[in-house]
Ligand SMILES: NC(=O)C1=CN([C@@H]2O[C@H](COP(=O)(O)OP(=O)(O)OC[C@H]3O[C@@H](n4cnc5c(N)ncnc54)[C@H](OP(=O)(O)O)[C@@H]3O)[C@@H](O)[C@H]2O)C=CC1
């Protein structure tokens with residue numbers, strides 16, 4: 001097993017579970033190295049079933065771990081950090097995955113020079129196929145802090161360093177992105193059912209089509225995705241008839257607007273957060 005420091009999570013919800021299950025399945029951490037806190041007993045039960053140490057007290061997490069992932073909703077960040085602030089030492093690394101919460105806001109809630117990294121992962125952490133981007137705070141160094149984050153999130157997908165100013169756009173593309181792709185998959189399967197396919201067959205074909213198309217594009221990074229699309233569109237054939245229908249319905253405009261709306265919302269979240 002690659003050695004990682006003990007890992008803690010403040011907030012044991014959807015993302016904590018996705019990251020944790022991904023890390024455990026890759027054996028990057030062992031369950032007894034992990035501490036999770038949550039205010040909801042039901043979530044602590046889920047965590048205990050994963051074999052990790054679960055507590056209602058965030059201070060226990062910070063006492064027992066050096067790499068602490070902040071995985072609460074953005075509006076809870078000031079209260080969650082206030083609870084543990086006095087326990088944060090020079091050896092700690094705080095990794096925030098909270099949408100819209102800036103490095104400056106995080107640093108204001110922590111002791112001076114605390115090492116903080118702002119990260120935007122997505123739910124496919126669960127299956128080792130996440131798209132993650134991260135930016136270092138002023139007290140964090142490329143080595144060891146950036147390297148640790150790259151190891152952690154690289155183990156469950158792809159992890160890219162970006163400038164912090166891009167993290168709201170990242171949230172709009174890949175943080176929220178799985179929801180848009182799932183909506184598309186749902187519609188693709190519904191279309192199949194509408195055209196007469198059994199539901200299970202339609203869903204399997206829709207999921208495999210999205211998976212296979214993503215794999216094909218990732219394995220040919222020098223080919224523009226529009227060119228890959230053109231290869232499916234036989235002149236006068238079925239595909240171009242369908243893609244014209246999608247153009248008329250405004251698919252691409254709707255997706256672009258959705259990404260921009262999510263990015264704006266991430267920015268709103270940072271303005272709505274009262275500093276501690
Ligand atoms: N879901 C996603 O796809 C992604 C989410 N994120 C970010 O990750 C963060 C977590 O999101 P997600 O996992 O979806 O949210 P969840 O609501 O599923 O998880 C957050 C958990 O934290 C608990 N909680 C609330 N207050 C505290 C506290 N003081 N200490 C410890 N735990 C607490 C919540 O309990 P209760 O519900 O009872 O309040 C909840 O169980 C958010 O900031 C979000 O922006 C980032 C990328 C993707």
Ligand SMILES: O=C(O)[C@@H]1CCC=N1
Nearest residue numbers: 099171174175176177
């Ligand atoms: O919807 C949200 O706010 C979170 C952040 C990115 C994905 N889910």
